[in-house]
Amino acid sequence: MHLWQATLPFCLLASAALPVAAASAWGFTDATVAVQPKGAGVNSGFKESLSSSKPLSQPVSFAGADTLRVILTTQEGSSAKRPHQAFLLLKDSQTGLDISYPFTVKENGKSRVELTQKELPIQFLSLSEPIDARVVIGSFGSSEAYDSSVFSLSIDRDPDHPVPTIEAARYGKLPEIHHIFKDAATSPPVIITLAFVALVGASLPILAGLWLLLGANVNHISSAFKSAPLPHAIFLGSLFAFEGIFFLYYTSWNLFQILPVAAAAGAVAFVSGSRALGEVQGRRLAGLR
Amino acid sequence: MRWCLALLICALVAAVNALSSSGSRLLVVLDDTTEKSSYSTLWSDLEGRGYDLSFESPKSDQLSLFAHGERAYDHLLILPPKSKGLGPALTPKHILDFLNKDGNIVLALSGKSSTSSAISSLLLELDVHLSNDRSAVVIDHFNYDTLSAAEKHDVLLLQRPNALRTDVKAFFDGEGVLALPRVAPQTLGSDSQLLAPILKAPTTAYAYNPKEEMPSPDDIESTGSQLNVVSAIQARNSARFTVLGSVEALEDKWFSASVKAPNGKKVPTVNREFAKQLTGWTFKETGVLKVGKIEHHLATDGEVAAEDLNPKIYRIKNETVFNIEVSEYVYDKWVPFEVPGDDKLQLEFTMLSPFHRLALQPTSRTETSAVYSTQFVTPDQHGIFSFRVNYKRPFLTNIEEKHEVTVRHFAHDEYPRSWAISGGWVWIAGLWSVIGGFLAFVVVWLYSAPTADKAKKTQ
Numbered sequence: 001m002h003l004w005q006a007t008l009p010f011c012l013l014a015s016a017a018l019p020v021a022a023a024s025a026w027g028f029t030d031a032t033v034a035v036q037p038k039g040a041g042v043n044s045g046f047k048e049s050l051s052s053s054k055p056l057s058q059p060v061s062f063a064g065a066d067t068l069r070v071i072l073t074t075q076e077g078s079s080a081k082r083p084h085q086a087f088l089l090l091k092d093s094q095t096g097l098d099i100s101y102p103f104t105v106k107e108n109g110k111s112r113v114e115l116t117q118k119e120l121p122i123q124f125l126s127l128s129e130p131i132d133a134r135v136v137i138g139s140f141g142s143s144e145a146y147d148s149s150v151f152s153l154s155i156d157r158d159p160d161h162p163v164p165t166i167e168a169a170r171y172g173k174l175p176e177i178h179h180i181f182k183d184a185a186t187s188p189p190v191i192i193t194l195a196f197v198a199l200v201g202a203s204l205p206i207l208a209g210l211w212l213l214l215g216a217n218v219n220h221i222s223s224a225f226k227s228a229p230l231p232h233a234i235f236l237g238s239l240f241a242f243e244g245i246f247f248l249y250y251t252s253w254n255l256f257q258i259l260p261v262a263a264a265a266g267a268v269a270f271v272s273g274s275r276a277l278g279e280v281q282g283r284r285l286a287g288l289r
Numbered sequence: 290m291r292w293c294l295a296l297l298i299c300a301l302v303a304a305v306n307a308l309s310s311s312g313s314r315l316l317v318v319l320d321d322t323t324e325k326s327s328y329s330t331l332w333s334d335l336e337g338r339g340y341d342l343s344f345e346s347p348k349s350d351q352l353s354l355f356a357h358g359e360r361a362y363d364h365l366l367i368l369p370p371k372s373k374g375l376g377p378a379l380t381p382k383h384i385l386d387f388l389n390k391d392g393n394i395v396l397a398l399s400g401k402s403s404t405s406s407a408i409s410s411l412l413l414e415l416d417v418h419l420s421n422d423r424s425a426v427v428i429d430h431f432n433y434d435t436l437s438a439a440e441k442h443d444v445l446l447l448q449r450p451n452a453l454r455t456d457v458k459a460f461f462d463g464e465g466v467l468a469l470p471r472v473a474p475q476t477l478g479s480d481s482q483l484l485a486p487i488l489k490a491p492t493t494a495y496a497y498n499p500k501e502e503m504p505s506p507d508d509i510e511s512t513g514s515q516l517n518v519v520s521a522i523q524a525r526n527s528a529r530f531t532v533l534g535s536v537e538a539l540e541d542k543w544f545s546a547s548v549k550a551p552n553g554k555k556v557p558t559v560n561r562e563f564a565k566q567l568t569g570w571t572f573k574e575t576g577v578l579k580v581g582k583i584e585h586h587l588a589t590d591g592e593v594a595a596e597d598l599n600p601k602i603y604r605i606k607n608e609t610v611f612n613i614e615v616s617e618y619v620y621d622k623w624v625p626f627e628v629p630g631d632d633k634l635q636l637e638f639t640m641l642s643p644f645h646r647l648a649l650q651p652t653s654r655t656e657t658s659a660v661y662s663t664q665f666v667t668p669d670q671h672g673i674f675s676f677r678v679n680y681k682r683p684f685l686t687n688i689e690e691k692h693e694v695t696v697r698h699f700a701h702d703e704y705p706r707s708w709a710i711s712g713g714w715v716w717i718a719g720l721w722s723v724i725g726g727f728l729a730f731v732v733v734w735l736y737s738a739p740t741a742d743k744a745k746k747t748q
Contacts, residue, residue: 082503084428084430084503084504085428085430085493085495087493087495087512089492089493089512089513091492096514097514098492098512098513098514099512099513099515100492100495100509100512100513101506102504102506102509102512103506104505104506113506136493138430138431138442138493139430140430140440140441140442141439141440142439144551145430145431145493145551147431147493168479168480168482169480169482170482170683171482171681171682171683172454172456172632172682173456173631173632173633173635173648174635174646175646176635176646176647176648177637177643177644177645177646177647178645178647179638179644179645179666179668179669181606181666181668181669182669185710186712187710187711187712187713188711188712190711193711193712193714193715194714196715197714197715197718200715200718200719200722201718201722203722203726204722204725204726204729207726207729208729211729211733215739215740216733216737217733217736217737217738217740218732218733218736218737219736219737219738220735220736220737220738221736224735224736232735236731236732236735239728239731240728243724243728246724276735280735288738289738289739
């Protein structure tokens with residue numbers, strides 16, 4: 001127990017010293033990132049040297065026809081060496097999308113990778129935020145692998161060209177649909193309706209006035225009822241009954257209810273009407289009409 | 290004595306219940322019986338969960354997935370064979386037929402040797418792709434076990450996966466580290482909605498053929514999270530097919546191993562729990578949905594009489610209520626189904642295309658089921674409609690319910706009467722003024738006396 005306690009600080013000390021001594025770490029040096037516009041010379045365009053400890057502060061702008069080139073020399077510890085894995089890893093932190101582009105590495109550790117927008121996944125083209133560009137260097141054995149952000153890449157699109165989109169079918173909830181109902185039937189304002197009802201209603205008094213102007217009267221009513229009181233009363237009554245039947249049909253009755261009643265009223269009107277109209281004919285023959 | 294017997298029966302019933310929802314006959318296809326002993330914990334775990342395990346060699350003459358045209362087994366677990374293929378009884382066609390007949394399959398691969406072309410072509414049928422030379426292994430220089438693979442870095446250490454999306458239920462999550470030795474990676478076709486990754490490789494991982502010295506950039510086909518360690522296919526009939534990249538992860542050795550990531554602590558693996566989750570899901574112990582009662586009726590206050598339930602006919606613009614009862618199977622019992630996070634159980638009211646697509650809300654629950662319901666107004670379009678619940682989600686069995694009803698239009702006596710429509714008053718007034726005018730005319734015609742001077746004029 002005491003021994004263990006005594007050796008612990010020593011072990012810690014030894015482990016702190018260890019990376020310097022044996023287990024080296026992968027890294028890189030002489031790194032540059034360049035963006036070369038299409039058709040421009042080799043050294044024109046954007047060029048910046050990269051540090052393995054700190055990412056560039058400004059995002060690298062990468063437009064439609066540009067070529068992005070990253071050149072670096074991989075190192076194990078401080079000696080240049082070829083690793084098993086040397087990737088430029090592009091990663092979007094929001095969607096979690098990642099893709100790696102392997103460097104072409106020579107024996108002496110000199111590595112380069114070139115990239116155009118055509119090689120990017122379509123999903124990257126529609127991102128608004130810059131994506132994270134990392135360098136990943138690793139190999140077998142005990143050397144510690146390197147994975148760190150070196151710059152951020154802002155993918156610029158020509159606004160005239162639409163961003164290609166990809167729609168992959170996935171099971172999930174679909175947008176809600178609410179049926180849009182046709183508009184309900186509406187009526188004009190009641191005031192206007194009432195004005196027209198008044199106009200229509202006024203036609204009856206106007207008609208009556210015109211008839212009176214032309215000399216219409218009911219002067220024969222007493223003589224008619226005196227000579228044939230029953231036929232006239234029943235005939236007129238049956239006519240009014242007809243309208244009453246129609247009113248009931250309009251409000252509550254159905255066809256089978258009105259038909260027998262209407263037939264009865266019709267028969268009554270026929271019989272009483274022939275008598276009543278006979279009396280009217282008698283008045284005409286007497287020269288009274 | 291009697292209650293002893295009752296207890297025994299209860300225990301038996303419980304034992305029978307502690308089973309997959311779709312049968313217990315499990316066929317394990319493995320090369321030789323010596324191999325069998327290295328997976329003994331897995332076999333005892335499966336037997337403990339109620340499976341009847343049969344072991345067959347792919348070369349065996351008796352091996353057949355079907356008997357008399359029906360499935361001879363409910364589930365299939367295929368370990369990678371050492372020989373070239375899986376033999377005549379397990380051709381890709383037989384395995385797909387098994388899947389089509391609702392059989393569930395776990396296919397384990399191994400990066401130790403190259404995968405046979407028969408398995409590769411089977412996976413191609415399902416739009417799961419292996420690497421071109423079929424012998425790639427996933428390497429990650431950041432998440433490897435320093436104890437067992439200090440030099441080769443081919444034992445991946447991964448966290449158990451969380452939910453695939455915010456609207457998908459997590460069936461494989463949990464604490465702890467998985468050790469996955471020598472993973473044969475799969476990539477999934479992007480067009481199929483039946484495919485879902487269960488466990489992806491970390492972003493810094495890549496695949497390469499260990500027989501080659503140094504991969505050239507052209508050899509690296511896919512990297513990072515495009516590589517799948519475990520992937521799942523759920524067919525349209527809800528049969529499940531799981532591809533596990535590392536068969537060694539199921540070995541007793543890795544069930545009880547301790548692993549140490551670079552700069553990490555030594556921890557025991559959770560491979561055993563993950564194997565339970567994985568086989569449990571594939572063999573339909575989890576993620577199985579069942580629809581109970583479906584009820585629809587006119588919206589009313591209070592109770593609905595039994596004869597008013599599920600009418601065959603509705604009228605347009607009827608206020609309608611729809612209820613559906615859904616249960617989920619979790620290992621050994623049915624529990625109320627809860628829709629995960631952002632997801633929604635949706636009801637469609639369709640005639641050719643949906644007129645309404647509404648989220649069903651949970652309204653009540655019983656011990657084994659949850660009732661989801663919604664209320665809506667039938668569209669102002671008559672015809673043959675159907676209530677449709679089409680719930681297809683990754684890792685859950687499909688719900689596809691269709692209940693047809695007629696929607697009629699208003700009957701002649703269901704419209705408002707003409708006097709109730711203020712715009713119709715003018716016409717009603719016109720009608721009755723004509724009737725009044727007619728009666729007045731009859732009276733005048735019957736009883737009018739000619740005016741004296743007019744009569745003279747006309748004569």
